[in-house]
Amino acid sequence: MFVEGYLFSLKRWYINDKIPLSLEKYLLLFSCELELIKNKNCKMSKLIIDAVKDKIFLMIIGDDFKYSITHENTKINYEKLIVLINEFLNKKKLDFKKISQIYVNRGPGSFAGIRNSLSIVKAFHLTNKIDYYCFSFNDFGKKSNVKYENIPNLCEKFKVEKNLINPLYLS
Numbered sequence: 001m002f003v004e005g006y007l008f009s010l011k012r013w014y015i016n017d018k019i020p021l022s023l024e025k026y027l028l029l030f031s032c033e034l035e036l037i038k039n040k041n042c043k044m045s046k047l048i049i050d051a052v053k054d055k056i057f058l059m060i061i062g063d064d065f066k067y068s069i070t071h072e073n074t075k076i077n078y079e080k081l082i083v084l085i086n087e088f089l090n091k092k093k094l095d096f097k098k099i100s101q102i103y104v105n106r107g108p109g110s111f112a113g114i115r116n117s118l119s120i121v122k123a124f125h126l127t128n129k130i131d132y133y134c135f136s137f138n139d140f141g142k143k144s145n146v147k148y149e150n151i152p153n154l155c156e157k158f159k160v161e162k163n164l165i166n167p168l169y170l171s
Helices: 021-041 077-080 083-090 111-128 148-155
Strands: 002-007 012-016 044-048 055-063 064-070 099-105 131-137
Touching: 044 148, 055 083, 055 148, 064 083, 064 111, 064 131, 077 083, 077 111, 083 111, 099 111, 099 148, 111 131
Parallel strands: 044 099, 099 131
Antiparallel strands: 002 012, 044 055, 055 064
16 A cells, blocks of 8 residues: 555645555465465354253264264253353364354253253354254154254255244143
8 A cells, every 4th residue: 555645735644545556466366365275274063952852962063073962951051051052162172153053942842941042042143143043853744763963954955944933832
């Protein structure tokens, strides 16, 4: 960039964004190289949260890995669900910035589990712009033995809408 002169008569300098043509090609090559490096290292993961049953289930799915963990479904664990998720991700050396989508079970099941997991997912969505899918095993038709690692594909197949909350509580 070059400084071109005074702004009006106030003896203040103004900056005009002009890049010399001799440097422009190098800047373009450099910026393209940075973009390639960024995209190469950017592997996104999917997080699955199921807190509606007798166990809290968390799973992270990447291109070349799958990790899962379960916790007892107690009032104490409901209150610290975000801590459990954070510990799980830290243990696997992942962070929230590497998560591209979240899948959360919307029930039917425990009211407290559904409420807490949905509120956490909504917070992730608002703060990190992470898309979420609220699924129910009832959404997948008569498939009785659905595996958690298949949930992202099943949500796509059965057209589960993203960023829509519609909980199913047991009465």
